[in-house]
Amino acid sequence: MQEDKKYQVIKNVVDHQGNKKRAALTLGITVRQVNRLLIKYRSKGKAAFVHGNKNRQPVNCLSTEINKQIVTLYQNKYQDCNFRHYTELLGQREHIQVSYASVYSRLLQAGIYPPKLWRKTRKKRAQASYRAKHPRTKAAQVKQAVKHQLALEDAHPRQERCKYFGEEIQMDASSLVWFGKKKAYLHLAIDNATGNLVGAYFDWQETLNGYYHVFKQILENYGIPYRFKTDNRTVFNYETVKTKSEDKDVLTQFGYACRVLGTDLVTTSVSQAKGMIERANQTVQSRLKPELRLAGITTMTQANDYLLKTFVPAFNQKFGQDYHHSRSVFGKTPSKRKINYTLAVLSPRIFDNGSAISYKRKYYRAFKANGDPVCFMKGTKCLVVKALNGQLLTTVDEHVYTLKEVAKNVKTSPEIDPVVKVKHPKKKYVPPMSHPWKWASFIAQQKRAHQQHQYA
Numbered sequence: 001m002q003e004d005k006k007y008q009v010i011k012n013v014v015d016h017q018g019n020k021k022r023a024a025l026t027l028g029i030t031v032r033q034v035n036r037l038l039i040k041y042r043s044k045g046k047a048a049f050v051h052g053n054k055n056r057q058p059v060n061c062l063s064t065e066i067n068k069q070i071v072t073l074y075q076n077k078y079q080d081c082n083f084r085h086y087t088e089l090l091g092q093r094e095h096i097q098v099s100y101a102s103v104y105s106r107l108l109q110a111g112i113y114p115p116k117l118w119r120k121t122r123k124k125r126a127q128a129s130y131r132a133k134h135p136r137t138k139a140a141q142v143k144q145a146v147k148h149q150l151a152l153e154d155a156h157p158r159q160e161r162c163k164y165f166g167e168e169i170q171m172d173a174s175s176l177v178w179f180g181k182k183k184a185y186l187h188l189a190i191d192n193a194t195g196n197l198v199g200a201y202f203d204w205q206e207t208l209n210g211y212y213h214v215f216k217q218i219l220e221n222y223g224i225p226y227r228f229k230t231d232n233r234t235v236f237n238y239e240t241v242k243t244k245s246e247d248k249d250v251l252t253q254f255g256y257a258c259r260v261l262g263t264d265l266v267t268t269s270v271s272q273a274k275g276m277i278e279r280a281n282q283t284v285q286s287r288l289k290p291e292l293r294l295a296g297i298t299t300m301t302q303a304n305d306y307l308l309k310t311f312v313p314a315f316n317q318k319f320g321q322d323y324h325h326s327r328s329v330f331g332k333t334p335s336k337r338k339i340n341y342t343l344a345v346l347s348p349r350i351f352d353n354g355s356a357i358s359y360k361r362k363y364y365r366a367f368k369a370n371g372d373p374v375c376f377m378k379g380t381k382c383l384v385v386k387a388l389n390g391q392l393l394t395t396v397d398e399h400v401y402t403l404k405e406v407a408k409n410v411k412t413s414p415e416i417d418p419v420v421k422v423k424h425p426k427k428k429y430v431p432p433m434s435h436p437w438k439w440a441s442f443i444a445q446q447k448r449a450h451q452q453h454q455y456a
Contacts, residue, residue: 003051190280196316196323202304223328230267
């Protein structure tokens, strides 16, 4: 419209000998600019008023092929990624360097929405859907209806973070079909002050074993934390409100390990009280699952290896803060021996009339440190200690013994099975330098080296 107005004013000046000052005031330009437009009009006519960039594609505009490729890749390969993660994977794996805004707009134009929409976008979609079903409804009524529908969501106020690194570690587990076809549980621990993941471990169930391995990672990499905040699972707190009392302060296995190491354990049934780990679970689910699929990971061992070596460092670098710039309240890292025996599973047992105990459908006997067996009377109570590395011990009257399995059948029969002689490898003979063959080869090699030095 502006270009057409310029054309009409300049044409009127040329055809009817109009006033140049009036034309300048009408167009909001100087008389000098009017003279330039007159020269262009006399030389090119109406084409002089067409902008030079009309129908010209911008330099930073993505080609049609790349736009189609962005949509096709998301539909066929990265369909379970959020848009921000998808933008990063395009640059890392497909070598397509585009901005998040470009990816977002292209996918929205194709009718593809992110897995988790912003509230503003959800509101617009709800309004469009409501208007499609009620075309005669006024705009104010549509807004009121949609506002009433979206008000069902609970608002959670923002909370302040802790001051020191290691002051509060929030832990939780999330279940999902992370890899393969079977559901697994990812145990996570995040520091409240810095937002860094300090522990992560996959297991088939949300059990004590998974949280023990997370605790071990924290102890080995950082030290003893000041406090844990978790949910009210029986791993951390199995007492109900009716059974809680001061004279019945019974600890869980995890609680006992925390008390031995001097770590406070706080449990809560309100998920918003540990909102950081809840939000971290959502972020990890949206990013880790497609990465495991693209990496071809199908086993638990591969998943735990990828988790610690690749995903957690990248996650902390992107979303966490550098904990070296924060004051740490982690205690001194305990020895590996103490970690192994502190993060243990304790089970009470009773010796039978064969001086053995039953543990997980197997029989075991007690032995001293020097290898001598120990026999106990029937009914003797003991405590089986399963260390974190799988070693089995038992305690009787404050004495510790090792447990060895009593096999149902012996492995070999000394009377029937032939005796297998152990073949020891022969020692390789290396002749000394005084040996005539070795000495002659050494002299010949020395002469060749001397000749090559002379030629050089």
